[in-house]
Amino acid sequence: MITGGCLCGAVRYESSAEPITTRLCWCRFCQYIAAGNAAVSVCFLTARIKIAGETRDYESVADSGNRMHRRFCPACGVHLFSEAETRPHLIFVRAGTLDDPNMIRPGA
Numbered sequence: 001m002i003t004g005g006c007l008c009g010a011v012r013y014e015s016s017a018e019p020i021t022t023r024l025c026w027c028r029f030c031q032y033i034a035a036g037n038a039a040v041s042v043c044f045l046t047a048r049i050k051i052a053g054e055t056r057d058y059e060s061v062a063d064s065g066n067r068m069h070r071r072f073c074p075a076c077g078v079h080l081f082s083e084a085e086t087r088p089h090l091i092f093v094r095a096g097t098l099d100d101p102n103m104i105r106p107g108a
Contacts, residue, residue, distance in 0.1 A: 004098040006073035006080060011053035013080070013093065015044050022095065022104050027063055033070075033079050033094075041082065041092035042104060049091055055080065 002019070005012040019042045030039035055071040062068050062084070071081040082092040095104045 002098070002100075002103065004080075004093065005053075006076050006078040006097065008073065008076035008078075010075045011051065011055055011073045011078075011080060013049055013051045013097075015049045017044060017048035019044055020090070023092075029060060029062065029068075029070075040095040040104065042095050042098070043090055043092050046083070046089055046091045049093070051081075 001014055001016055003012070003014045021043045023041055023043065024038035025041065026038045031037065033039050054074060056074045058070045058072065060068050060070070067085040069083045069085070070079060071083075072079045078094075078097065080094055080097050082094075083090070095101065098104065
């Protein structure tokens with residue numbers, strides 16, 4: 001079981017499925033989220049993630065033109081998830097919110 005959540009614990013998630021992929025995004029918005037670096041995200045099928053707790057949605061348009069939904073904890077502000085309207089079957093989880101960050105390893 002893969003688990004994670006926000007800093008204050010108000011939002012938790014879990015998945016029994018392995019991630020599809022891990023990616024780095026260098027778009028300008030992700031640089032804001034990651035304080036100047038790439039945002040590291042783990043991709044899952046949306047249907048395989050269970051989310052407990054309230055999240056807020058920040059909606060924006062990516063450089064690609066995709067409408068994005070970025071969800072965060074309203075209590076502590078931690079950004080947890082990103083979803084593109086063009087790919088509703090995928091959810092990108094911020095790797096730093098995983099309970100076991102060692103499950104993500106850099107690759108060549």
